[in-house]
Amino acid sequence: MSDHAPLSGRDLIAALCVVLIWGTNFVAMKFGLRDFTPFQLGAGRFLFAILPLVFFIRPPKLSWRIVLLYGLCQGVGQFGLLFLSLRAGMSAALASVILQTQVFFTAIFSYALLSERPSRALLAGLALAACGLGCFGLNYVGGAGAAGAAGSAAAAGPAGGTTLAGFLLCLCAAAMWAASNIVVRRAQRSTPQFDVLAFMVWSSLAPIVPFICLSLLFDDPATRWRWTGAPPSTWASLAYLGWMATILGYAMWTGLLKRHPVNRVAPFSLGVPVVGIAAGMLVLGDTINGLQWAGIALIVAALACVLWGGRLLDRARARL
Template identity: 30%
Template sequence: MVRNDLLLAIVVMAIWGFNFSMIKLGITEVNPLVATAARFTLAVIPAIFFIRRPNVAWRYLFAYGLVFGVGIWGMASWSITAGLSSGMSSVLLSSNALISMAAGVWLQKEHVSKRKIIGAVAALVALLILVSATNGNITPQGLMLIMIAATSWTIMGMIVKASKTTQAFAFNVWGMLFAPIPLVLFAMSIYGSNIIFEAIAAWDMKTTVAIVFQAYPTTLLGYWVWNRLLIRYPLSMTAPLTLLVPIFALISGYFMYDEVLSLAQVVACIMFLIGIGFIVKPASTRKSQQIQSSHS
């Protein structure tokens, strides 16, 4: 990878990691579902007026917006107010690689290499340690919500594949058009219509800064750069970079909110990220060809 692209990628991973602390900042006073709706409203408008709609059926865009908005970031934000630390929410969200691997095996009968099996076992053991060694930074409700978010990430990938889109950034922007309304309706169905007025009354400068950061540097800039890198470089080179996100999230959580891991959790986080790294790194071309020939 060219040095400038590598530096840009690291900056984006840092932004995405820091974003979890900004999510926590934005939902301190405002309901997480309403705050997430505001994030995607700002990200879509006015960008959508300058980006042509991708050549895909509307149902894919609607499904993407629902899963990306409510399923992933609505649940991830809610998990933090449910007691999960911002850093731990980022680490546990990375378990989407485990869920995607399981879905590939069970639904699509994909071949799994020994390396990925080792990675999955290591990550699962690390997850058990993380949960059992909690010092208050993991709660049952928070864990459930972040697992829903991780599962939704897998479903989102299936939606993108099914759409057969070749315009990833445009698909992302237009898909987000369908995120705010379901988020607001979901919040109102749980907390009543007053939740909107309560959010407006509680809204302050910290909330504004947090939502603007999530909408523009994180969502628009981050995904634009990431999609650009995916076009230029193979997945084997770009995918492992995402493991930097939880590291930056843990660092920012420590400095912004004094979020501290127990020693067992530090070891478990390292073990978890190594395990996920084994899963997300694709097999070499030679190995892929050997696997294909053995199944042909």
């Protein structure tokens, strides 16, 4: 299929639905954290992700070590740290942006572990992303940091800023997402045609027991029975995170990648932070200051550089 062939109407709708689901998924996390601890939310998310599909879908034809490792990296690592970040003071709007730095962590890990050389466009994107993270970091030092520290008493308050702990935990979540990407690449090398839906469902089994154990170890005993008294909105957020964001979102995205070249599908990922920012500000009342807007602009520019920079360089060389 041509790299320039337009998506069909059905595929365009699927791509936009994925962007909408993944962008609003951060708001659903905030709703879930109103009644559940981060570890309880993690266990609930993946319980919903496996039920009832685990009874109807056969296990993937992959080594169980790969399935388990992915489940731990993506489940306990990425989402466990992300839920802790949101509880510690990261806003839903900014989390949707900072988590996209997984693209650059993936590049670093690929170079270190898979010997994949970064392109010039990727190196330029890394530089822009570093500047963007620097803008976010400036909120926690000097005068901006004082304002952030004053607002950290109401860490996740909708009118306040973010906290340094929330920011660092969100970066760690992005790094764990990148680690799970490396696991998937190794899986694709060993079994190029593996069933992604079966892989997602069965790997979602891995985080459940660790999350339950972490909850028993670290959560206040008084919070352990909130499950029975949680309002319908909280259960709806769990269902949204498990069924829509985890299973349906990844299934539709993978289907698009199977039918179209990566460079036709990947640009839609730029819409996720746009939807995330809009949803956070409209639904939760998240606020963003000048330095954070600068950081957002630089990270989005970095992602655009990675997606389109290589083609622009190739065209420039061809003209010369």
